[in-house]
Amino acid sequence: MATLLLLGTRKATLILKREGAGFLPVRTAHLGAGVPYACQDPRSGxxxxxxxxxxxxxxxxxxxxxxxxxxxxxPPKYPEGEKRGDGEPAALRYLWFLAPGLPSQPQRLYAGTDPGGLFVSDDGGETWALNRGLWDHPSRPKQWFGGGRDQPGIHSVILDSRNPNRILVGISCAGVFESTDGGTSWAPRNRGCRADFLPDPAAEVGQDPHYVAACAAQPDVLWQQNHCGIYRSADGAQNWTKISQPDAPADFGFAIAADAQDPNTAWVVPAIKDETRVAVAGALCVSRTTDGGKTWQALRKGLPQAHAYDVTFRHALDVRGDLVAFGTTTGNVYFSADRGDSWACLGNNFPPVYSVRFAEG
Amino acid sequence: MPRVHVTRNLWRFFPALAEGPFDLQAASAKEMVAALDARFPGLAGYLVDDAGALRQHVNLFIDDEAVLDRKTLGDTLSAGSTVHVMQALSGG
Structure with missing residues (x-):
């Protein structure tokens, strides 16, 4: 049972502690700084x-x-002389995501960054090295581009507990890439995805997965909230199937969370797409599927159903067992102890929320 | 040696900056940043990016004039120069 909730926000890192039926803020750190992502390394705490x-x-x-x-x-540093796709010198612009390694590699960490570098540490974060295989992928200079940010960025890293040499990353915009040799070589894994913003919507590279998540118990089941809908893969990202249901609503959004045990259950926070980007019909909801994306159910109990303009960013939804929490661009944080069936508000006046992660403490 | 004043906004991260200003051996803005970093390890990363360019919201003044070369910090310093490292008027 998670006892802490970590919020990365526009103005601070906030730590909330389990108290009664909800969570209460107990600590504020980094006041004034933007915090794109805050998390706990479960191996060390x-x-x-x-x-x-x-x-x-x-x-x-x-x-x-x-x-x-x-x-x-x-922080990770781009090696001298490296260039972005536009020819400008590559320099760290944004630390978008941090992923602790597998328990079998206790000192390993991965950092996803803008402008498109994946960095790896094997000494607990003391030093970082740019993953050359992905950075040198021939598609990067001309087929990766900004999406959500002005330069390409890595926002998702998925590890396979069965095979430490298998790594998946999500890149906006390039798509999902996989390595099966520990990060030496990489290949795009976007078959089935359709980018309606590209001349060739089926392009192998150039897709925009907003966030990618895996079922921990069955790592070949993957989910992605893509710019152009929701996708699921049952074969380890070799093929993706669109599982959007716009009327649910379940189509556009940024975040997706996968149930750790049940490969058929996932949650999204729907929004109106592209230039609008607000809650659907002014009513905030979380949509959940329990049948692998065949159907979606909108969960609204306890959430505002009028004049809601909230959007939930890609790292701002988390699930731990029966607990679900999400935070929004308008500083609201909601929590459910029953898998989303009902919601309680943890606060309305937080800074815009970038990340929400459960932790132990 | 050029005399370097560093904005109070950085004292939060490097409390010993409060002991300034500092007289540093440096013939260019780039050397000045390196000399500051030698004295306050990690400080350079707050002023310049990985490629050595001045960060967008950091200003550097030599004798009250903003440096011209924000990309490689080639502006020269003389022994009597006064340097101010400032936070730009931006925020929110």
Missing amino acids: TLWACLDHGHWGAKLQRSKNGGETWEEVA
Whole structure:
């Protein structure tokens, strides 16, 4: 049972603690800094926060005492001479995602960044190395481009507990890429996806997976909330099937969460697509499927059903057992203890929320 | 040696900056950043990006004039130069 909820927000890292039927804020860190992502390394209990100082650049901090104190560690750095696709020098612009490695690799961490570099640490975050295989992929200079951000960015990293050499990443915009040799070589895995913003919607590279998640118990079952709908793969990302149901609503959005045990259950937070980007019909809901995406059920009990303009960003929805939580661009955070059947508000006045993750503490 | 003043906004991250200003051996803005980083490890990463360009919302003044070369920090310093490292007027 998760006892903490970590929020990465536009203005701070917030730590909420389980209290009665909900969670209460107990700590505020990094006040004033944007926090694109905050999470816990379940192997060590260490908390991590990716910072985005408006003036001073992207930084990385960790806490080994539950958020009481934080220390800065050197963030990933692009090697001298590396170029972006547009020919400009490559420099870290944004730390978008941090993924702890498998238990069998206790010191390994992955960092997904803008402008498109995947960084790997094998010493618990003390030092970072750019993954050359992905950075040097021949598709990068001309087929990767910005989506959500001005430059390509890596926002999803999925590891396979059965095989430490298998790594999947989600890149906006390029798509899902897979390595089966520990990160030496990579191949796009976007068959079945359709990008309606490209001249060739079926292009192998150039898709926009907003977020990719896997069923922990059955890692060959993958889900993605894509810019152009919701997709599921039952064969380890070799083929994707569109499972949107626009009237549910379940189509456009950013976040998706997979049930850890049941390969047929996932949650999304629907929004109106493209330039509008608000809650559907002004009514906030979470949609859940329990049949692998054949049908979706809108879950609204306890959520505002009028004049809601909330959007939930890609890292701002999390599931842990029966607990579900999400945060929104308008600073609202909602929590469910019954898999989304009913919701309680944890606060309406938080800064815009970038990430929501359960933790133990 | 050029005398370097660093904005109070950075004292939060590097408390010893409060002891400034600092006289640093440097013949260019780039050398000045390196000298600051040698004294306050990690500080350069707050002022310039991975490629050495001045961050968008950081300003550097040499004798009250903004540096011209924000990409490679080639502006020269003389022994009597006064340098101000400032936070740009941006935020929110």
